[in-house]
Amino acid sequence: KDAGIAALAYEKRIPQEVFRYSPKTLALFLGRLWSTDGSIENTRISYSSSSQGLIDDLSHLLLRMGISTIHRSRSTSHRPNWEIIISDQKDVISFSEKIGPYLVGQKRERLAKLAHEARQRTRTNSIYAVPAEVFSCIKEAKRQSGRSWTQAGKVVGLPGNRLSSGLNLRVPKRALSRQRVALLGKAFASQALASLAEAEVLWDPIVEITPVGEKPVYDLEVPPFANFVAQDIVVHNSMGKKKPEEMAKQRAVFVRGAVERGVEEKVAQFIFDLMEKFAGYGFNRSHSAAYALLSYQTAWLKAHHPAEFMAAVLSSDMDNTDKVVGLLEECRAMGLEVLPPDINASDYAFTVTDGKTLRYGLGAIKGVGAAALEGILKARHAPFEDLFDFARRIDTRKANRRVIEALIRAGALDSFGERATLMANLPKALSFAEQRIMDHAVGQNDLFGTHETLPHATLDPVPDWSEEERLKGEKETLGFYCSGHPFTRFEKELAHFTTASLAGLRPDQGNVVVAGWVVGLRTMNTKRGGRLAFLTLDDRSARLEVSVFPEVFQQYRELIAKDRLLVVQGKIGADDYTGGLKVVAEHLYDLDRARGQWARRLVIQCDASLDIDALASVLAPFREGPCPVVLDYRQERARASILLGKEWRIYPREALLQALREQWGPDRVSIHY
Structure with a gap:
């Protein structure tokens, strides 16, 4: 029973050992099996059993021999019965040549006769016929050729009525042989019909569709490995091009299945390696060449014109704050300085002031639309003098109060005064601007006919924002901290109990205590239903990746969030993936808990x-x-x-x-x- 040879007929299976046989040994096995239980009749080769599993196994083995089969099931008074049939000309001949020598008795003689007859006839099986849907192609080919049936018949040497015999182009009901389709293709000079007749595609009616739920599929074109057999189906475009982790999960399944079917494990591993190589990021040759050229051009620009290159890249992604923040980090790594946004110096896009300096683009400020900025830049024919001059000259219908507030919080109006003072005086400035518009509408100017700022239009000072409030505004509008860093005010205190700054860490320090501002956070579910997180800490000196595994995550989950100070106690080591350092967290603390601890x-x-x-x-x-x-x-x-x-x-x-x-x-x- 362990070998698959069960006592009950409907439980029989092919022993797994058979799937590891060499082709020659497998042919011997199938020959002896057919000699005892198989059937060879006048027109077909078949094998029937009450075990569906046995029939499926035989179909697998025959497919390995290059022989296709047709499955049929029928019910009997006792229990269902399954059957595989080999009737196609090509498959009958292949069975005779590969398995026939190992048959014994009369079945061997009947197979030789059947194969001889198969060689004398043309394919007529339904799966090799072209389905009735081809009639629409015939009708279109006839129309395009402009030939009548009589004219078309003369091309192939047949009377027109014989060429069209049995063809009802209005109500097509039956399939046509490939020979008939090829003849019609020649008669109407149709390449489309000729291609259908010569194609290796087999048509078979779909008798049932069984839903199996939603599953991921993957797309990839990798000549010459684009087609392969998987679970008896010729599969195309089924590799996860950008999902290497999914490919890794399938390696064991692939190798085990290949070994069970007689492929050496070493060969199976090699085949899977060929496919897995492309699971990371594979292209066909022409696609790769195009990318290589583009990569060379951009690399040259980045090397020889770094400021101009980064300004262009930043400008192309201004709507994506996360990308802008990452690119600004790249600028810092390249030694480029990015000046903050300035209403009198910045343009809509990022600009270059010199070979080592960029100016932040106003278009990258959240809450400031393109239409508002277009009006502001158009009004900047001369530098804006102060908040009142700014409010007077711009179109406040487009650049409304919300837009100006975003500019203030981003620091773009710092040349006019302190941010808290500007925010407090904004209603006053807008009121002055509205009054100016009304005066202008009725023709009421000052004594000299100008629109200069009135002497009493001055800012009423208020206490400035705290550093925390100022930086919060920058983060909301720019996506990063521009004028400072929230970690700065805790730096001296944290130095008393942390091992070192992030820039001063070494991979051999073992257990460490580190602190930083959480600027990046990724969470994911584990197979067992737990949660883990990957944090990015920043302390101004460097950045560090911290891994928080499920047990620690569950214990400190309320502390795991972006834009907060976090103290981490854990083990440090080298990160083979990034080439930097990483810490595996054992304990997490906010500042209050860290003070209580140390x-x-x-x-x-x-x-x-x-x-x-x-x-x-x-x-x-x-x-x-x-x-x-x-x-x-x-x-x-x-x-x-x-x-x-x-x-x-x-x-x-x-x-x-x-x-x-x-x-x-x-x-x-x-x-x-």
């Missing part, structure tokens, strides 16, 4: 004026933490360090530090690590 004490500098009750009220919400509190008490003649009791240990969170610094001053509150 802070030795919170120190508050004070003197005799310290209000103990006020201090207690500030500390109370953060008590029962791990960090001791020390009062650095100072007077003119004495100084003492007072350690508060264990019940006053606190969680050194940012909210607590801000409250203490607001009450006692930023220089008098510090964390010691």
